[in-house]
Structures are given as structure tokens and as C-alpha cells.
Amino acid sequence: xxxxxxxxxxxxxxxxxxxxxxxxxxxxxxxxxxxxxxxxxxxxxxxxxxxxxxxxxxxxxxxxxxxxxxxxxxxxxxxxxxxxxxxxxxxxxxxxxxxxxxxxxxxxxxxxxxxxxxxxxxxxxxxxxxxxxxxxxxxxxxxxxxxxxxxxxxxxxxxxxxxxxxxxxxxxxxxxxxxxxxxxxxxxxxxxxxxxxxxxxxxxxxxxxxxxxxxxxxxxxxxxxxxxxxxxxxxxxxxxxxxxxxxxxxxxxxxxxxxxxxxxxxxxxxxxxxxxxxxxxxxxxxxxxxxxxxxxxxxxxxxxxxxxxxxxxxxxxxxxxxxxxxxxxxxxxxxxxxxxxxxxxxxxxxxxxxxxxxxxxxxxxxxxxxxxxxxxxxxxxxxxxxxxxxxxxxxxxxxxxxxxxxxxxxxxxxxxxx
Amino acid sequence: xxxxxxxxxxxxxxxxxxxxxxxxxxxxxxxxxxxxxxxxxxxxxxxxxxxxxxxxxxxxxxxxxxxxxxxxxxxxxxxxxxxxxxxxxxxxxxxxxxxxxxxxxxxxxxxxxxxxxxxxxxxxxxxxxxxxxxxxxxxxxxxxxxxxxxxxxxxxxxxxxxxxxxxxxxxxxxxxxxxxxxxxxxxxxxxxxxxxxxxxxxxxxxxxxxxxxxxxxxxxxxxxxxxxxxxxxxxxxxxxxxxxxxxxxxxxxxxxxxxxxxxxxxxxxxxxxxxxxxxxxxxxxxxxxxxxxxxx
Numbered sequence: 001x002x003x004x005x006x007x008x009x010x011x012x013x014x015x016x017x018x019x020x021x022x023x024x025x026x027x028x029x030x031x032x033x034x035x036x037x038x039x040x041x042x043x044x045x046x047x048x049x050x051x052x053x054x055x056x057x058x059x060x061x062x063x064x065x066x067x068x069x070x071x072x073x074x075x076x077x078x079x080x081x082x083x084x085x086x087x088x089x090x091x092x093x094x095x096x097x098x099x100x101x102x103x104x105x106x107x108x109x110x111x112x113x114x115x116x117x118x119x120x121x122x123x124x125x126x127x128x129x130x131x132x133x134x135x136x137x138x139x140x141x142x143x144x145x146x147x148x149x150x151x152x153x154x155x156x157x158x159x160x161x162x163x164x165x166x167x168x169x170x171x172x173x174x175x176x177x178x179x180x181x182x183x184x185x186x187x188x189x190x191x192x193x194x195x196x197x198x199x200x201x202x203x204x205x206x207x208x209x210x211x212x213x214x215x216x217x218x219x220x221x222x223x224x225x226x227x228x229x230x231x232x233x234x235x236x237x238x239x240x241x242x243x244x245x246x247x248x249x250x251x252x253x254x255x256x257x258x259x260x261x262x263x264x265x266x267x268x269x270x271x272x273x274x275x276x277x278x279x280x281x282x283x284x285x286x287x288x289x290x291x292x293x294x295x296x297x298x299x300x301x302x303x304x305x306x307x308x309x310x311x312x313x314x315x316x317x318x319x320x321x322x323x324x325x326x327x328x329x330x331x332x333x334x335x336x337x338x339x340x341x342x343x344x345x346x347x348x349x350x351x352x353x354x355x356x357x358x359x360x361x362x363x364x365x366x367x368x369x370x371x372x373x374x375x376x377x378x379x380x381x382x383x384x385x386x387x388x389x390x391x392x393x394x395x396x397x398x399x400x401x402x403x404x405x406x407x408x409x410x411x412x413x414x415x416x417x418x
Numbered sequence: 419x420x421x422x423x424x425x426x427x428x429x430x431x432x433x434x435x436x437x438x439x440x441x442x443x444x445x446x447x448x449x450x451x452x453x454x455x456x457x458x459x460x461x462x463x464x465x466x467x468x469x470x471x472x473x474x475x476x477x478x479x480x481x482x483x484x485x486x487x488x489x490x491x492x493x494x495x496x497x498x499x500x501x502x503x504x505x506x507x508x509x510x511x512x513x514x515x516x517x518x519x520x521x522x523x524x525x526x527x528x529x530x531x532x533x534x535x536x537x538x539x540x541x542x543x544x545x546x547x548x549x550x551x552x553x554x555x556x557x558x559x560x561x562x563x564x565x566x567x568x569x570x571x572x573x574x575x576x577x578x579x580x581x582x583x584x585x586x587x588x589x590x591x592x593x594x595x596x597x598x599x600x601x602x603x604x605x606x607x608x609x610x611x612x613x614x615x616x617x618x619x620x621x622x623x624x625x626x627x628x629x630x631x632x633x634x635x636x637x638x639x640x641x642x643x644x645x646x647x648x649x650x651x652x653x654x655x656x657x658x659x660x661x662x663x664x665x666x667x668x669x670x671x672x673x674x675x676x677x678x679x680x681x682x683x684x685x686x687x688x689x690x691x692x693x694x695x696x697x698x699x700x701x702x703x704x705x706x707x708x709x710x711x712x713x714x
Contacts, residue, residue: 033629039714040464172463200463255463267567323676327583330672331590333598335607358688359626362695366630368462371699377692381685385575386568 007334010325017322024315025357027308031201032360035367041204043254044159054084055158056135056220057143060127061089064145065097066415067262071145072105072112080154086136087112089145090127123409124213125229125236132220132228140223144214146262146415148176156257157217167222167249168240170199171215171257177416180265185376186383187263187270189365192373193356196364200255207305208245209253213237214261222249232401233287234408235280238310242288245306248297262416269414271390278313278394279408283401285310316391465712467631467702478634482624482641489645490617493528497609500653501531507657521602525610526617532605535660538667539597545588548669552581579673587669597668604663604671612652615680616645623687631702636694644686651682 059071068089075087089102091114102114115134120126132140139161143149153171160169172195178188203209211218213236223229226243229236241251264270292298292306329335356364358377365373401408460466489496501520523530540548556577559570590596599607620641627637655678663671702711 029626029629036467036629036631037469038466040466042464196462256461258463271567323579324582326676327579327672328586330675331583331587331598331668333603358691359629362691363630366695366699366702367465369699369703371696371703374692374695374699377695378685378689381688382568385572389571389575 003332007329007332010329011334011336013325014322014329017318020318021315024308024312027305028198028357028360030205031198032363034201034204035197036363038204040200040255041206043156043252043256044162045156045256052081052084052155053139053158053161054086054137055080055139055141055154055217056086056088056137057141057154058128058131058135059087059089059143059145060092060124060131061094061098061102061145062092062122063094063096063098064415065094065101067146068098068101069105070148071143072101074148074150075112075143075154076105076109077151078149078154079151080158082111085111085154088131088135089114090131091116092124092127093117093122121231123231123234125231125233128236129228129231132224135220138220139217140220141217142214143259144261146413147214148260149215150259153215153257153259156254157215160217160252160254161219163250163252165250166252167244167247168211168218169216169252169254170209170212171254171259172196172199173212173215173261174258175263176260177262177265180263180416182379182382183267183270184263184265185373186379189361189373189376189380190356191263192364192368192370193361195255196367197360198356199253202305203253203255205301207302208241208309209251210309211237211241211244211251213240215257215259218244232408233280233283234276235284238281238284239287242284242292242306242310245298245302246288246291246295264413265416266414267386271386271393273413274387274390275394275397278391279397279401280394281310281313282395282398285313286398286402313391313395316388317395320388320392460712460714464714466714467711468713470628470631474634475628478637479624479628481634482620482638485638485642486620486624489642493613493616496649497528497530497613500609500612500649500656501533503650503653504533504656504660507653508660511657511661521605523606523609526613528613530606530609530613532602532609533656533660534605535601535664537597537599537601537604537663538665540587540667540669542588542591544667545584545591545669548584549581549588552577552584556581576673576677579676580669583669583672599668601660601663604668605660608656608659608675611679612648612656615683616648619680619683619687620645623691630695631698632694636697640687640690640694643690644683647686648683651686655682 057075059075061068072087072089078085087109089105089112091099091102099114099116102112102116106112106114113134115127115131117127117130120130128142139158141154141157157169157171160166173191175184175188175191178184199209201207216237218240222244223240226247230239233239244251264273289307289310292310293303295303298306326335358380361380362374362377365371397408519534520531521534523532556574559565559574559577562570565573587597623644624637624641627640632640659671659674662674
């Protein structure tokens with residue numbers, strides 16, 4: 001009797017997971033159709049000649065001697081008027097040559113004002129909180145240290161704040177070291193699908209474009225009024241996105257504002273990165289899920305999109321547990337052929353791509369003007385199980401964070417630039 | 419290795435189109451959407467393609483529907499052929515001693531011909547050996563860091579499924595139970611799964627293909643070529659599964675069924691999709707008239 005109900009519950013579980021997968025697949029198809037065929041909502045490029053606001057640029061750094069000079073040079077070469085610009089590199093407990101490099105640049109350029117953090121917890125949220133107190137201007141732009149922003153990037157991002165409803169803005173991330181190997185080429189595809197289709201479609205449909213924590217900007221007073229960034233949450237970007245939307249602010253997405261990043265070149269580094277993202281995103285989901293569904297500031301479809309965005313890192317875990325349930329049903333002779341079809345839907349929705357399925361990535365590639373890149377689409381299956389392991393590990397970390405008190409240790413992504 | 423998508427390519431396009439690449443940046447504020455200068459090639463961040471002509475779309479769907487209906491009503495001889503050829507492959511593999519014959523199964527208005535054969539079922543000690551062996555291999559592969567992580571984790575996943583299945587069957591065996599299926603049941607499951615894959619996957623891909631600016635021929639090829647490929651592949655896959663269950667039992671058959679079932683068919687669809695996308699990208703994004711094909 002017990003085994004009958006247990007097997008019945010497992011079958012029910014598989015069907016529930018299948019319905020969730022199907023909903024995500026429909027969501028991706030709507031995004032792809034929106035991006036390919038619908039007139040796109042454009043960013044604020046039309047008003048580039050408006051009066052420019054004073055801007056503070058924050059660059060969190062921990063042992064970034066390999067890349068520090070590149071981003072500082074890129075910011076110096078920016079076309080933003082230097083009397084309206086303040087650059088604060090945040091030296092966060094570095095023990096390499098980062099401090100020396102920052103001092104050299106600060107001596108030469110008066111608008112570069114490094115912040116040296118030698119006490120307090122290490123990590124991006126804590127560093128940003130200290131820098132927000134130190135910053136002089138209302139509009140704050142954040143770049144990761146491995147990014148090299150083009151000359152017009154600051155101007156483009158700052159323009160969004162002419163709109164009084166905009167609380168944060170996000171630009172498009174484009175990997176720069178694409179040709180280094182299979183991993184970097186696949187990450188390039190993932191990035192293309194995620195930004196060119198996913199983010200832009202959400203912006204066009206007025207849903208929940210996500211502030212991504214880098215190549216982005218926000219209003220300093222708004223973040224400070226919310227108590228700053230929570231150092232216990234590793235995905236401060238997702239946290240800020242939902243904190244803003246549930247308080248009536250908008251997040252703008254600038255698909256035209258392309259900034260170059262260095263992708264992980266080794267599988268171990270990528271594993272740790274995805275694991276950290278999954279952990280932080282899940283922490284943010286615990287914090288914002290109910291508030292997103294109940295807030296009066298979001299429309300119905302914004303709530304649906306927000307809930308699905310918060311739940312996206314739960315998908316690989318659901319998938320892994322559904323496979324185990326399927327195994328038990330198979331050995332018990334209770335697997336129905338229809339569940340196999342559902343398993344195929346799992347694949348279609350998620351397996352061939354990380355969080356952007358193959359058709360979304362293919363569409364992004366076409367829109368970008370690339371051709372031969374599409375040949376790599378089948379290889380996305382190669383990283384599917386890898387991603388499942390990384391995300392499940394991150395989810396486990398997030399659940400342990402709920403049990404354990406204390407601030408998680410921030411893990412920096414390794415750099416490869418010579 | 420295939421194509422690349424690098425900073426150089428991005429900046430190459432940027433320089434071809436001038437320093438500003440949106441219409442407003444090239445021609446002044448407000449002009450991009452209100453003047454004939456809107457004909458300037460849209461920046462990739464905002465360009466789109468025209469949706470397919472509705473009549474062409476309707477005709478394509480009709481043709482796909484008719485072809486699929488024709489295939490569906492002919493599933494009966496196709497399924498018979500699959501079973502017949504699988505028997506042939508099994509005889510080549512020299513396991514004729516299995517003594518296969520046909521059973522009959524009516525499913526979704528189609529008569530199927532699952533093979534009937536003896537399945538190997540280990541005793542309690544056999545499951546214990548499987549479980550211990552599985553755990554040892556999991557430990558070994560967890561430590562073999564020199565293997566690329568995606569490969570290692572895929573192998574680990576298969577080994578964990580084997581171990582988990584063995585432990586489950588060990589518990590069932592200790593409780594006096596056994597495998598929940600015999601050779602006929604697992605055959606039936608297999609041929610039903612194949613039928614469903616061939617019946618539904620083309621419909622899913624036909625819907626998907628309507629999103630992308632494929633031409634009608636490309637759509638028809640994308641939808642039906644994988645079914646043609648999947649027929650001989652299913653014969654081999656079926657024979658291998660019969661061989662595994664006959665020789666090793668149900669535990670290794672489970673991950674085989676999960677990982678090498680419809681997922682492999684789906685992979686072929688994705689391969690074909692990627693080739694078709696390459697053609698579409700060439701047609702839409704290349705050539706002298708590419709400006710005319712993009713819309714703001």
C-alpha cells in the first residue's frame with residue numbers, strides 16, 4: 001500500500017515538473033518571437049545630447065593586478081566629461097600589486113579616487129556599501145575589473161537616469177576571449193541568447209529586465225535608502241533588481257551598450273562561478289519570491305515573469321530529482337511511455353542551453369550577424385549535466401546558508417589576461 | 419572549430435556603419451523613426467525580421483500536416499519493420515539464443531510488435547555486487563580530475579544512476595520483490611516511446627520552426643529528416659537495449675533508456691536546426707541586399 005502511494009506520488013511529481021518545464025519553454029518561445037518579429041523598445045539613445053549628470057564609477061577589485069590597468073585606461077579614454085566623472089576603484093583586501101597600480105593612477109588623474117579596504121568583511125556587496133558612502137554623485141555605475149568599456153559606455157548608461165522612474169540600468173555583456181576554447185565559445189553563445197533575446201524581449205514587453213551587477217548603473221540614494229547591499233547575499237544584482245521592482249522603480253536595459261568581459265577559460269573556474277550564481281540567486285529568491293507576487297507595483301505578467309526569473313536556478317534541481325524518480329518508476333515497471341515524451345520536453349526546454357535554449361541562442365546569433373557560430377549549438381548539450389551539478393551544489397549552499405548564520409565567503413573569478 | 423564571435427567582429431561592424439550605429443546617432447535626434455533615413459541598416463541591438471507571410475505560413479503548416487498524417491497512418495508497417503530488423507541485428511550480435519518472437523500491442527490506434535525475450539534478473543547478491551561496484555567507480559571517477567569536467571560529471575551521473583538503481587533493487591530484493599517488468603513489458607515500453615517520439619516531436623519542431631525565418635523547404639526538411647534518420651538508429655538502439663537487458667538485467671537498462679532514448683533523437687534535431695540556422699543567417703545577414711532584410 002505504501003509503495004503504491006509512493007510510486008503514485010513520484011508519477012505526480014514527474015508530471016508537475018514537466019508542466020513547469022513546459023511553462024519555461026513557452027516563456028522562451030514568447031521571448032524569441034518577441035525579439036525576432038516585434039518592433040523593439042529602444043533605450044534612451046535618442047537623447048544622448050541631453051545634459052549629462054555627474055557620475056561615479058565603482059570598480060570592485062581583489063587581487064586584480066592582471067586587469068586593473070586595462071579598465072583604468074578604458075575609463076580614462078572614456079568620452080565622458082572628466083569634470084562630471086569620479087572613478088572609485090575599490091581595492092578589497094588585495095595582497096598583490098593592485099594597490100600600487102591604483103596609487104600610480106590616482107597620482108596622475110585627480111578624478112580617480114581609490115578606496116582601500118583593509119578591515120571589515122571582504123566581498124563585492126560590502127565593498128560597494130563602503131564605496132557608496134565614499135561616492136560623491138547620485139548616478140553610480142559599476143564595472144567588474146575584467147571589463148573593458150568602450151569610450152561611449154558611461155554616457156549611454158548615465159542617460160537612462162533622465163527618466164525619473166528608472167532606478168537601475170543594465171548594458172549588454174559580450175565576451176572578449178571567445179576564441180580561447182570550446183568553453184569560451186559556448187559561454188559566448190549563452191551570453192548572446194541571454195542578452196540579445198532574453199533581456200531585450202523582457203525590456204520590449206515591459207517585464208523584468210535584470211540588473212546584472214556589472215555594466216550597470218543605479219541611483220545611489222535609492223540603494224542607500226534600502227540599507228545598501230546585503231553582504232549575506234552573493235547575487236547583489238538579482239537582489240537589487242527585485243528590491244527596485246517591488247518598490248515601484250523600473251530597470252532599463254541597453255542592448256546597444258556592449259561591454260567586453262573576460263569569460264572563464266577553465267571548467268573548474270566556470271563550475272565555481274555557476275555555483276556562486278546559483279547560491280546567490282537562490283538566496284535572493286528566498287527573500288523576494290512572495291514579495292514579488294504580492295507587490296502592488298507590478299502587473300500580472302510582470303509578477304509571472306519575476307517569479308519565473310527567481311525560480312530559474314531551481315530548474316536543474318527539479319530535473320535531477322525527476323530523473324531519480326523516473327529511475328525508480330522504471331525499475332518498478334510503472335513508467336508510462338508518455339513520461340518519456342515529457343522527458344523529451346525537459347530536454348527541449350533546458351538541456352540544450354544553460355538558461356537560454358538552443359532556438360533562443362540560434363536567433364541571437366542570427367541577429368548578431370554571426371553564421372558559423374550556429375554550428376556549435378549541439379555542443380551545448382555537452383555542458384548540460386555540468387551545469388546541473390554546479391547549480392545543485394549552489395542550491396545546497398544556499399539551503400545551508402539558511403541554517404547557518406554568518407556571511408558567506410566571497411569567491412573571486414580567476415583572471416587569464418597576460 | 420566553427421565560427422567565432424569576437425570583439426573584432428563586433429567592432430568591425432561598428433566601424434563599417436560609422437561611429438554611431440543607430441539611426442539617430444548617424445542622422446540626428448529623432449530622425450531614426452520619422453524620416454526616410456530610417457532605411458539605414460538597423461543596429462543589431464534593435465533589428466528584427468519580418469514575420470512570415472501568413473498565406474505561406476498556412477500552406478507550410480498544411481503540407482507538414484498532410485505529410486505527418488501520411489506517416490502516421492503508415493506507422494503499422496514501419497513498427498513491424500523495426501522489430502523485424504532488430505531481430506536481424508540481434509542475430510548478427512550472436513544472441514539468437516534469446517529466442518525472440520513478437521507480441522502484439524495496440525497503442526494510439528497503431529499495432530506495435532514488441533519483441534518477447536528472456537530478461538536477466540540478478541539475485542540479492544548480484545544487486546549487492548552492482549551497488550558496491552558502482553560506489554567504487556563513483557569514487558574513482560570523482561578523483562580522476564584529469565578528465566574534462568563535463569565528461570567526468572556525465573560519467574559520474576551515469577554511474578550514480580546505476581548505483582542508485584542497484585541499491586533500490588537491493589532493498590526491493592531483500593523485501594522479497596523483484597524487477598517490475600519482463601522482456602515483453604520493457605519491449606512494449608520501448609516501441610511505445612518510439613511511436614510517441616515520432617508522432618509528437620515533429621509537431622513540436624514544426625511549431626518551433628514557425629518562429630524562425632526558415633523557408634518552406636527548410637521547415638519540411640527540419641521536421642521530417644530526423645524521423646528518417648531515427649528509423650535505422652532506433653533499430654540499432656532497440657537491439658542494444660534487448661542485448662543489455664538479456665545479458666546484464668534491468669538496472670543498466672534504466673540509464674540507457676533515460677539517456678539514450680528520445681534525447682538522442684532530439685540531439686539530431688538540434689544538429690539539423692543548427693545547420694538550417696546557418697543557412698538562414700547567411701540569407702538574412704549576408705549578401706549585398708542585407709540592409710533590405712532587416713527592419714527597425
